[in-house]
Amino acid sequence: MLPAPVTAARLAEETGVSLRSLYRDIDSLRAAGAHIEGERGYGYRLIEDGALPPQIFDRIEIEALVLGLSEVRHMGDPALARAAAAVLAKVAATLPDTGQQHLLHAVSQVRRSEERFAPSPATAVIREGCWREEAVTIRYADGEARITERTIWPLAIVYLDRKLVVLTWCCLREAHRMFRVDRIAAAELAGASFRPKRVGLLRDYLAVLKRKAADAPEG
The missing domain is CATH 1.10.10.10 (Winged helix-like DNA-binding domain superfamily/Winged helix DNA-binding domain)
Known part of the structure; x- marks a missing residue:
């Protein structure tokens, strides 16, 4: 029927x-x-x-979608959680009846007792800066809790195993720098564009990180 x-x-x-x-x-x-x-x-x-x-989508592709979006919903970022739920609803609306059953009763699930990363108001500002290719001013606490203010060009937000970081071009140091999001006390858009440099800077930074990983001693 x-x-x-x-x-x-x-x-x-x-x-x-x-x-x-x-x-x-x-x-x-x-x-x-x-x-x-x-x-x-x-x-x-x-x-x-x-x-x-x-x-x-076939069955295993639906499994991958459900698993990936479930993980995103547990990241600790409310905006991404809402977006993941909206994506799943949109996918469900386009699937035939059998596909909807696979989606609703997916074999692979994600369940976490707590979110992977603590929510940070800085995340939304940094994400906006990446999208707009606009500089962001941050107040940052180092490992000894000393606060400094600096302007960054946000290139990408990276979800590591145990921490959330932002890859940047630091205008103070004039070099690539990585900042932990949980140590950013405040962030606001600075109004200065760095377009169209984001893609090239990010590509260069990822290449540097790749070389460092390859050169790191084993064990």
């Missing part, structure tokens, strides 16, 4: 988009080969079709 059609209003609510965007997305999926029954004012239903193109 085929599942009942889902109204456009419900799909838009579940995926967090406007009705106009939803209709456009449905048209795009149909153009890509997805077999979606229904129309405006009636509702939509995705029909199982073995000939669907590869953008339809």
Whole structure:
């Protein structure tokens, strides 16, 4: 028995988009080969079709999505947790009935008694600085709790096993530097753009870190 059609209003609510965007997305999926029954004012239903193109996830891909997004929800970043939940809802809305069952009853799960990283108000500012390629002024406590103020160009936020760090170009030292997010007492956008240098600086920094890891003694 085929599942009942889902109204456009419900799909838009579940995926967090406007009705106009939803209709456009449905048209795009149909153009890509997805077999979606229904129309405006009636509702939509995705029909199982073995000939669907590869953008339809198979079972192990759904497992990977659920596992990865579950991990993100336990990172300790409220914005990322909300985004992960929204992504999962959007994926669910595009899956056929069998795929939705695989998603709801995924074999692989993540359960943590506490979040991996303590939430920090600095994270959102640093992320915004990365997106905008805009300098950020931070107040930073070193290992001896001494506070310094400096301006950084944030390049990437990196989730290590036990700590959250931001890779930067430090304007004070004029060199690449890594700062622990939990030691950033305050952060604010400085209003100075460093576009379009972020990609090149990040590539160079990652190459340096890779060389250091290769040169590190074993054991």
